[in-house]
Amino acid sequence: MLTQTTSRAGSFKQPTMALRQAGPASKDPHPGTIEMMGALVPFARNSEIYGENEPADYLYKVVSGTVRTYKVLVDGRRQIGGFYLPGDMFGLETGDEHTFSAEAITDCKIIVIKRSAVVALAARDNDVAREMWELTAHELQRVQDRILVLIKSAQERVAGFLLEMSDRASVGGAVELPMSRQDIADYLGLTIETVSRTLTQLEKSATIELPTSRRIVLRNRSALTRLNA
């Protein structure tokens, strides 16, 4: 069902990074403290950040670039869990192991934070514990919303996606898509052909413009909102 487009280019994984350990960060913490506890690590386009079933020893925060998390089913279908843009945290899935894999879609700079340090700190500092709770709750909200997306029609999914991205990756009137059609399809639970067709359809109805395949101008936002049902 999926033609394994997912290139696994320079699979270099956890690059034995010199983590600046939590050190003095333990005193005087405040909201936003958590990211102070990590090291800034660069990841190349298409490189793996972590793999499914690996121990979830780290949390991640995007500084620049875009990340996708995903899961590949036995039959090859790939479901993208989410796209993470600068400012977003990811990797805070539940248990001891990651339930998704994560890859850099573009070259990225990512803050990598040792989970044990956060957990230890959270045990002493309520603000940190609450920040973790809030981050998890926020992620829960995001995933809840995705469930609603997956029961909608192709038009509704694509319209919703465009609106979502325009809120998150808008650069002067246009949406700049860092991800491929295959990524979008696997995110929305559609095929690339359906995504492509839906976009051209929206273009023909003057709802959007497609200067290039990765750049989209929303011409009629209310029409999209209406489609979003």
Added chain:
Amino acid sequence: MLTQTTSRAGSFKQPTMALRQAGPASKDPHPGTIEMMGALVPFARNSEIYGENEPADYLYKVVSGTVRTYKVLVDGRRQIGGFYLPGDMFGLETGDEHTFSAEAITDCKIIVIKRSAVVALAARDNDVAREMWELTAHELQRVQDRILVLIKSAQERVAGFLLEMSDRASVGGAVELPMSRQDIADYLGLTIETVSRTLTQLEKSATIELPTSRRIVLRNRSALTRLNA
């Protein structure tokens, strides 16, 4: 798309309950403390426990019976967020308002816990804060899994549902379904007809038995697992 089967029978909502307030529970807390802070409230079959967009002032834990959470889209489609059986907590969605509604599928007894009390306690007690984090993370895990379900075929969804329910509501070899076909359909993102047809199909292939429509015997669990892909 949905023939609003969702009866709103005795819509009596928050029954001005005399909440046994947190009182002495604030001292000596330990894992599992949270539920000690609530009152046991009965809800009748099909009654609303809370509505979408209502302030999320309470958390809930099922003692007996079954609960569904759901959301109705503008066009009438209904998506069930989850089924909650004895021992399960629900209502811990993110922000200040519930993003789903909750109804009793059967007569229920439910522990109702004031959120503000939990939050206040969590601010002082790390174990409580961590318990909340874990509960939220657990719910996140559950919703993550549901996303994968929604990209699968009808057979896969139904097979997965049966396996899930047999782990959760098995009574001596048979699965006892508290919910209607419409509930199952709205949970899996299918129609009642497709759910029904898939079940008869599984019955014909001797994978399951259907002594009654609400009672299902799994005859060939490995076949279901295989279908579950």
Added chain:
DNA sequence: CGACCATTTGATATGGATCAAGCGATGTGG
């Protein structure tokens, strides 16, 4: 320029939705 990869476009197939009856269990009123 030519090879390659991403995207679009076209033709056809199909799984599940929709529309429409039928059927069995449950409950109600005569």
Added chain:
DNA sequence: CCACATCGCTTGATCCATATCAAATGGTCG
């Protein structure tokens, strides 16, 4: 206690949105 209405479920016939298969186009990089 039975006739009948109701409700939840199943089954059948048809339709349609999206997948699948296939090919053309366009953009990028050596």
